[in-house]
Amino acid sequence: MKKFTVLAARETGEWLNTPALDGDVNFDEWCKMTDTDDAHFDHFENFDESNHGSQDGVTCAIAVTWVD
Secondary structure, eight states: OEEEEEEEETTTOOBOSOOEEEEEOOHHHHHTOOOOSSEEEEEEEEOOTTTTTOOOOEEEEEEEEEEO
8 A cells, every 4th residue: 555654743643744655564563553752653545636636545554753
């Protein structure tokens, strides 16, 4: 599945930038990732509005890096 990365404020969780595509990962391996004090590993349903408004959700991975 596609992997994205994003920076987020540690205290509020607010994303500080637009998630950036960062390659591909195996879903089963991704689900084994362990969160740390500085990173959170999750997945989400990505709805690509540029595809003529299609609502076909594609599961993607996202790595959130916490910043102060």
